[in-house]
Amino acid sequence: MDWWVWIFVTMAIAVLAAGLIPAIQRLRRRGGVVVHQLGNEPKGRSR
Amino acid sequence: MSALMQATALVGRPVVTLAGDEIGQVKDVVYTVADGRVTGFTLAGRGLLAGPLRRALPWAGVHAVGPDAVMIRDEDVFTDRDELAERTELRDHNLIGGTVLTEGGTALGTVDDVVLDIGASADVVGYRLVTSEAIPPAGRSVLLPLPGKVAASGEALVVPESVAGLVVDDLAEFTAAVRSVRSVPEGERSCA
Amino acid sequence: MRLTEIDGRRVMAAGTAVTVGRVAGVVIDPRQGIVVALRVKGAPSGDTLRWADVSGIGADAVMVASPDAVGEAVDRTAEILGTKHEFVGKRLLTDTGSDLGLVIDVAFDEQDGAVTALHTEDGRIGDADLIGCGSYGVVVRRHA
Known part of the structure; x- marks a missing residue:
């Protein structure tokens, strides 16, 4: 195959991976104890 | 119950x-x-x-x-x-892994777990933390009886200066400590 | 009577003295805690025998008046059959969220069909009211 085909395929895979990996990580995020502040006050309220 | x-x-x-x-x-x-x-x-x-x-x-x-x-x-x-x-x-905003800081700015350790008293409601009555050098020996897993409202976020839990002395090692001591603190009416809690 | 005892027992029509089929399970209403029907295999007219149409349960046969007693499931029985209604092999859970083990057998009253006990791998649970049977398990409320 021509060299430019390989470059194209490699770039396509890289773009896909860059998009998919964070998406999968978000989906697979383990649960925990989430802090909920009513009305979402800024985090710095405790100094 | x-x-x-x-x-x-x-x-x-x-x-x-x-x-x-x-x-x-x-x-x-x-x-x-x-x-x-x-x-x-x-x-x-x-x-x-x-x-x-x-x-x-x-x-x-x-x-x-x-x-x-x-x-x-x-x-x-x-x-x-x-x-x-x-x-x-x-x-x-996951509290687990967050730093436990005193109001004076001393890091007591990191939050390992949150202890709940589950009945009609699920009240937060304390925390399990892994100690820093501030509570020697460092790296120990201890329980901090701390019912009531505290300042907490995804990055840190800010606790009153005095609580470092309250940490206990096992759940039996913890239960006793929580019960004694919780028997004091809300407005009169000394750790506020 | 236990589910494992009645399973496979022949269903006999008293009027014709002919075997209609064999018992292939029971249908329990998990909300009322009673057996509402028996499943029958090998009968040409259907696969369900309403509890009300059973004239007697003996050591060797389940008696019905006529072969027509075995038919298709209707009403509440059909509704239950549309859910994950099987008891055996499911987890037994209390309404307070404790797992009591896997259900291996169900005991019921031969007269009124009321479920009297659930048997798990660990033993017999007779002090509980049935409240549900779903995809995850059988749920009971234990007497205080």
Whole structure:
């Protein structure tokens, strides 16, 4: 195959991976104890 | 009747209706700091490929939190996940692993777990933390009885200066400490 | 009577003295805690025998008045059959969220069909009211 085909395929895979990996990580995020502040006050309220 | 439980032990616990149908599993325990208690759970599906669910379980919909399952009345008790907590909170505000800082700015350690007193409500009554050098020997897992409201976020838990002396090693001592603190009416708590 | 005892027992029509089929399970209404029907295999007219149409349960046969007693499931029985209604092999859960083990057998009263006990790998649970049977398990409320 021509060299430019390989470059194209490699770039396509890289773009896909860059998009998919964070998406999968978000989906697979383990649960925990989430802090909920009513009305979402800024985090710095405790100094 | 109430029982002490560690919040992370609830993660992954199946959520089952009284009719015996499985809805999913607990993903996040949502701790509403202003109330000092757990106000609900976000859910994930069961199985390897199951992702997070859009519907979430508010505390009012919980029938019982048992050792093997969280029981709910039926499938009408859910709310939308966004009603329980903001998206950004679910992503970034995990208290586990956060720093425990005193009001004076000393790091006592990191949060390992949140201790709940589960009865009619799920009150936060203390924390399990892994100690820093401030509570020697460092790297120890201890319990901090701290019922009531504190300042907490996804990055840190800020506690009164005096509590470093309150840490205990086992659950029996912890229970005794929590009961004695909680018998004092809300307005008169000395650790405020 | 236990589910495992009645399973496979022949269903005999008293009027014709002919075997209609064999018992292939029971249908329990998990909300009322009673057997509402027997499942029958090998009968040409259907696969369900309403509890009310059973004229007697003996050591060797389940008696019905006529072969027509075995038919298709209707009403509440059909509704239950549309759910995950099987008891055996499911987890037994209390309404307070404790797992009591896997259900291996169900005991019921031969006269009124009321479920009297659930048997698990670990033993017999007779002090509980049935409240549900679904995809995850059988749920009971234990007497205080």
